[in-house]
Amino acid sequence: MNEIVGAFVSLAGSLFFLLSAVGLLRMPDAFNRMQAGTKATTLGSILFLLGIGIMKPDWLGRMVILIVFIVLTNPVSSNALARAAHAHRKRIGARLEPDALAAEDGGKEAGHAG
Amino acid sequence: MRTVKQRILSFLGLWGVWLLLTAPWNSEEAAAGAVVALLVAALPFSRASPLGDLKLGPRALATLVAYFFVFTKALVLSNLDVAFRVLHPRLPIAPGIVKVKTRLKTPLGRLLLANSITLTPGTITVEMRGEDVFVHWIKVADADPEGATAAIVGGFEKYLEVICG
Structure with missing residues:
Protein backbone atom coordinates (compact mmCIF):
# COMPACT_ATOMS: atom_id res chain seq x y z
CA MET A 1 0.00 0.00 0.00
CA ASN A 2 2.70 2.46 1.09
CA GLU A 3 4.66 1.57 -2.00
CA ILE A 4 1.80 2.50 -4.32
CA VAL A 5 0.99 5.82 -2.58
CA GLY A 6 4.68 6.75 -2.51
CA ALA A 7 5.10 5.86 -6.17
CA PHE A 8 2.21 8.13 -7.14
CA VAL A 9 3.56 11.02 -5.04
CA SER A 10 6.97 10.61 -6.73
CA LEU A 11 5.25 10.47 -10.11
CA ALA A 12 3.47 13.77 -9.37
CA GLY A 13 6.85 15.27 -8.44
CA SER A 14 8.48 14.11 -11.66
CA LEU A 15 5.52 15.59 -13.58
CA PHE A 16 6.55 19.00 -12.20
CA PHE A 17 10.14 18.29 -13.33
CA LEU A 18 8.77 17.62 -16.84
CA LEU A 19 6.68 20.82 -16.79
CA SER A 20 9.64 22.93 -15.78
CA ALA A 21 11.76 21.37 -18.55
CA VAL A 22 9.04 22.40 -21.01
CA GLY A 23 9.09 25.84 -19.40
CA LEU A 24 12.88 26.12 -19.82
CA LEU A 25 12.46 25.55 -23.56
CA ARG A 26 9.46 27.83 -24.07
CA MET A 27 10.26 30.86 -21.91
CA PRO A 28 11.87 33.83 -23.67
CA ASP A 29 14.61 35.03 -21.28
CA ALA A 30 16.70 34.13 -18.23
CA PHE A 31 14.27 35.52 -15.63
CA ASN A 32 11.27 33.61 -16.94
CA ARG A 33 13.30 30.44 -17.35
CA MET A 34 14.20 30.74 -13.67
CA GLN A 35 10.51 31.11 -12.84
CA ALA A 36 9.80 27.87 -14.67
CA GLY A 37 12.85 26.23 -13.08
CA THR A 38 11.70 27.13 -9.58
CA LYS A 39 8.83 24.68 -10.05
CA ALA A 40 11.23 21.76 -10.36
CA THR A 41 13.23 22.63 -7.27
CA THR A 42 10.23 23.39 -5.05
CA LEU A 43 7.19 21.18 -5.55
CA GLY A 44 9.04 18.80 -7.88
CA SER A 45 11.84 17.74 -5.57
CA ILE A 46 9.70 18.04 -2.41
CA LEU A 47 7.07 15.63 -3.79
CA PHE A 48 9.73 13.32 -5.22
CA LEU A 49 11.60 13.03 -1.91
CA LEU A 50 8.36 12.70 0.07
CA GLY A 51 7.34 9.86 -2.24
CA ILE A 52 10.59 8.02 -1.51
CA GLY A 53 10.02 8.64 2.20
CA ILE A 54 6.52 7.14 2.02
CA MET A 55 7.79 4.09 0.13
CA LYS A 56 10.54 3.46 2.70
CA PRO A 57 9.36 4.84 6.08
CA ASP A 58 12.84 4.24 7.57
CA TRP A 59 14.20 6.94 5.27
CA LEU A 60 11.47 9.52 5.94
CA GLY A 61 13.62 11.45 8.43
CA ARG A 62 16.52 11.68 6.00
CA MET A 63 14.17 12.87 3.24
CA VAL A 64 12.77 15.56 5.55
CA ILE A 65 16.32 16.80 6.16
CA LEU A 66 16.97 16.90 2.40
CA ILE A 67 13.75 18.89 1.87
CA VAL A 68 14.69 21.38 4.60
CA PHE A 69 18.18 21.86 3.09
CA ILE A 70 16.73 22.40 -0.39
CA VAL A 71 14.18 24.89 0.94
CA LEU A 72 16.91 26.81 2.82
CA THR A 73 19.56 26.92 0.08
CA ASN A 74 17.59 27.13 -3.18
CA PRO A 75 16.44 30.77 -2.74
CA VAL A 76 20.02 31.89 -2.08
CA SER A 77 21.28 30.68 -5.46
CA SER A 78 18.10 31.90 -7.21
CA ASN A 79 18.66 35.35 -5.76
CA ALA A 80 22.30 35.44 -6.90
CA LEU A 81 21.30 34.32 -10.42
CA ALA A 82 18.51 36.92 -10.61
CA ARG A 83 20.86 39.73 -9.57
CA ALA A 84 23.46 38.65 -12.13
CA ALA A 85 20.78 38.43 -14.84
CA HIS A 86 19.55 41.91 -13.96
CA ALA A 87 23.06 43.34 -14.20
CA HIS A 88 23.31 41.90 -17.75
CA ARG A 89 19.67 42.51 -18.72
CA LYS A 90 20.49 44.39 -21.95
CA ARG A 91 22.89 41.72 -23.23
CA ILE A 92 20.48 38.82 -22.61
CA GLY A 93 17.60 40.75 -24.18
CA ALA A 94 15.31 40.63 -21.17
CA ARG A 95 11.98 42.40 -21.64
CA LEU A 96 10.93 43.95 -18.33
CA GLU A 97 7.94 46.29 -18.05
CA PRO A 98 8.04 47.96 -15.61
CA ASP A 99 11.63 47.71 -14.31
CA ALA A 100 11.48 49.40 -10.91
CA LEU A 101 15.05 48.41 -10.02
CA ALA A 102 16.57 50.01 -13.15
CA ALA A 103 14.42 53.10 -12.56
CA GLU A 104 15.80 53.36 -9.02
CA ASP A 105 19.41 52.92 -10.22
CA GLY A 106 18.85 55.30 -13.15
CA GLY A 107 17.71 58.05 -10.81
CA LYS A 108 20.91 57.81 -8.76
CA GLU A 109 23.50 57.05 -11.45
CA ALA A 110 22.14 59.12 -14.35
CA GLY A 111 25.51 60.91 -14.63
CA HIS A 112 27.72 57.99 -15.64
CA ALA A 113 25.21 55.38 -16.80
CA GLY A 114 26.07 54.44 -20.36
CA MET B 1 18.73 36.23 27.42
CA ARG B 2 19.22 36.49 23.69
CA THR B 3 22.31 34.27 23.70
CA VAL B 4 20.58 31.71 25.96
CA LYS B 5 17.73 31.54 23.46
CA GLN B 6 20.21 31.15 20.58
CA ARG B 7 21.97 28.30 22.41
CA ILE B 8 18.70 26.50 23.16
CA LEU B 9 17.54 26.86 19.55
CA SER B 10 20.84 25.66 18.09
CA PHE B 11 20.87 22.68 20.50
CA LEU B 12 17.33 21.73 19.45
CA GLY B 13 18.17 22.21 15.77
CA LEU B 14 21.35 20.09 15.92
CA TRP B 15 19.73 17.33 17.94
CA GLY B 16 16.68 17.34 15.66
CA VAL B 17 18.87 16.83 12.58
CA TRP B 18 20.75 14.02 14.37
CA LEU B 19 17.50 12.27 15.36
CA LEU B 20 16.14 12.52 11.81
CA LEU B 21 19.39 11.14 10.39
CA THR B 22 19.44 8.08 12.69
CA ALA B 23 15.78 7.34 11.96
CA PRO B 24 15.11 3.91 13.54
CA TRP B 25 15.96 5.27 17.00
CA ASN B 26 17.71 3.65 19.91
CA SER B 27 18.37 5.42 23.21
CA GLU B 28 22.20 5.17 23.13
CA GLU B 29 22.50 6.95 19.81
CA ALA B 30 19.99 9.60 20.88
CA ALA B 31 21.90 10.26 24.11
CA ALA B 32 25.27 10.47 22.32
CA GLY B 33 23.75 12.94 19.84
CA ALA B 34 22.34 15.05 22.68
CA VAL B 35 25.76 15.24 24.38
CA VAL B 36 27.53 16.34 21.18
CA ALA B 37 24.75 18.84 20.35
CA LEU B 38 25.07 20.31 23.86
CA LEU B 39 28.84 20.67 23.45
CA VAL B 40 28.46 22.41 20.07
CA ALA B 41 25.69 24.69 21.38
CA ALA B 42 27.95 25.68 24.30
CA LEU B 43 30.70 26.92 21.92
CA PRO B 44 30.91 30.71 21.71
CA PHE B 45 29.19 32.12 18.62
CA SER B 46 28.35 35.45 17.09
CA ARG B 47 25.84 37.73 18.80
CA ALA B 48 24.58 38.73 15.37
CA SER B 49 23.24 35.24 14.64
CA PRO B 50 19.70 35.75 13.28
CA LEU B 51 18.30 32.86 15.35
CA GLY B 52 17.85 35.27 18.26
CA ASP B 53 15.15 37.17 16.35
CA LEU B 54 12.75 34.23 16.60
CA LYS B 55 10.05 34.73 19.23
CA LEU B 56 9.12 31.75 21.38
CA GLY B 57 5.80 32.69 23.00
Missing part, protein backbone atom coordinates in the same frame (compact mmCIF):
# COMPACT_ATOMS: atom_id res chain seq x y z
CA PRO B 58 2.77 30.42 22.52
CA ARG B 59 1.23 32.85 20.01
CA ALA B 60 4.43 32.97 17.93
CA LEU B 61 4.71 29.17 17.91
CA ALA B 62 1.06 28.76 16.86
CA THR B 63 1.64 31.32 14.09
CA LEU B 64 4.75 29.44 12.99
CA VAL B 65 2.64 26.29 12.49
CA ALA B 66 -0.07 28.32 10.70
CA TYR B 67 2.60 29.90 8.48
CA PHE B 68 3.78 26.44 7.42
CA PHE B 69 0.30 25.65 6.06
CA VAL B 70 -0.23 29.10 4.51
CA PHE B 71 3.13 28.81 2.75
CA THR B 72 2.41 25.27 1.52
CA LYS B 73 -0.92 26.44 0.08
CA ALA B 74 0.74 29.41 -1.65
CA LEU B 75 3.45 27.08 -3.00
CA VAL B 76 0.96 24.62 -4.52
CA LEU B 77 -1.31 27.33 -5.98
CA SER B 78 1.54 29.26 -7.59
CA ASN B 79 3.08 26.03 -8.92
CA LEU B 80 -0.20 25.22 -10.66
CA ASP B 81 -0.47 28.80 -11.93
CA VAL B 82 3.01 28.74 -13.51
CA ALA B 83 2.36 25.24 -14.90
CA PHE B 84 -0.77 26.62 -16.59
CA ARG B 85 1.21 29.51 -18.10
CA VAL B 86 3.93 27.15 -19.38
CA LEU B 87 1.42 24.86 -21.10
CA HIS B 88 -0.84 27.60 -22.49
CA PRO B 89 -0.28 27.85 -26.28
CA ARG B 90 -0.03 31.67 -26.24
CA LEU B 91 2.36 31.80 -23.22
CA PRO B 92 0.44 34.46 -21.21
CA ILE B 93 3.30 36.22 -19.41
CA ALA B 94 4.00 39.91 -18.84
CA PRO B 95 7.26 39.95 -16.87
CA GLY B 96 8.56 42.95 -14.99
CA ILE B 97 10.27 44.03 -11.79
CA VAL B 98 8.10 45.75 -9.19
CA LYS B 99 9.04 47.47 -5.96
CA VAL B 100 7.30 46.34 -2.79
CA LYS B 101 7.72 47.59 0.76
CA THR B 102 7.99 45.44 3.87
CA ARG B 103 7.11 46.33 7.45
CA LEU B 104 9.45 43.65 8.86
CA LYS B 105 12.43 45.05 10.78
CA THR B 106 14.59 42.09 11.88
CA PRO B 107 17.16 40.41 9.57
CA LEU B 108 15.57 36.98 10.13
CA GLY B 109 12.11 38.28 9.21
CA ARG B 110 13.40 39.86 6.00
CA LEU B 111 15.38 36.71 5.14
CA LEU B 112 12.29 34.53 5.58
CA LEU B 113 10.15 36.94 3.53
CA ALA B 114 12.65 37.13 0.64
CA ASN B 115 13.11 33.35 0.61
CA SER B 116 9.35 32.74 0.72
CA ILE B 117 8.88 35.08 -2.26
CA THR B 118 11.64 33.31 -4.22
CA LEU B 119 10.38 29.80 -3.38
CA THR B 120 6.87 30.46 -4.71
CA PRO B 121 7.11 30.14 -8.52
CA GLY B 122 6.08 33.30 -10.37
CA THR B 123 7.99 35.69 -8.11
CA ILE B 124 11.76 36.02 -7.51
CA THR B 125 13.44 38.46 -5.15
CA VAL B 126 16.08 40.29 -7.19
CA GLU B 127 17.34 42.89 -4.73
CA MET B 128 16.68 44.19 -1.24
CA ARG B 129 17.54 47.74 -0.15
CA GLY B 130 16.40 48.67 3.33
CA GLU B 131 12.66 48.21 3.37
CA ASP B 132 12.33 48.11 -0.43
CA VAL B 133 12.21 44.66 -2.01
CA PHE B 134 12.54 44.37 -5.79
CA VAL B 135 10.62 41.37 -7.11
CA HIS B 136 10.60 39.87 -10.60
CA TRP B 137 6.98 38.95 -11.32
CA ILE B 138 6.06 36.68 -14.22
CA LYS B 139 2.72 38.46 -14.79
CA VAL B 140 2.67 42.01 -13.48
CA ALA B 141 -0.89 42.53 -12.32
CA ASP B 142 -0.26 45.83 -10.56
CA ALA B 143 2.81 47.98 -11.19
CA ASP B 144 2.11 50.46 -8.43
CA PRO B 145 4.02 49.69 -5.18
CA GLU B 146 0.98 49.50 -2.87
CA GLY B 147 -1.01 47.13 -5.06
CA ALA B 148 2.04 44.93 -5.68
CA THR B 149 2.82 44.86 -1.95
CA ALA B 150 -0.70 43.67 -1.16
CA ALA B 151 -0.56 40.99 -3.86
CA ILE B 152 2.94 39.56 -3.21
CA VAL B 153 3.87 40.31 0.40
CA GLY B 154 0.49 40.70 2.12
CA GLY B 155 -0.23 37.02 2.70
CA PHE B 156 3.17 36.22 4.27
CA GLU B 157 3.88 39.42 6.16
CA LYS B 158 1.13 39.32 8.77
CA TYR B 159 2.33 35.90 9.94
CA LEU B 160 6.05 36.74 9.84
CA GLU B 161 5.38 39.90 11.86
CA VAL B 162 4.15 37.76 14.77
CA ILE B 163 6.93 35.15 14.39
CA CYS B 164 9.94 37.46 14.27
CA GLY B 165 8.87 41.09 13.90
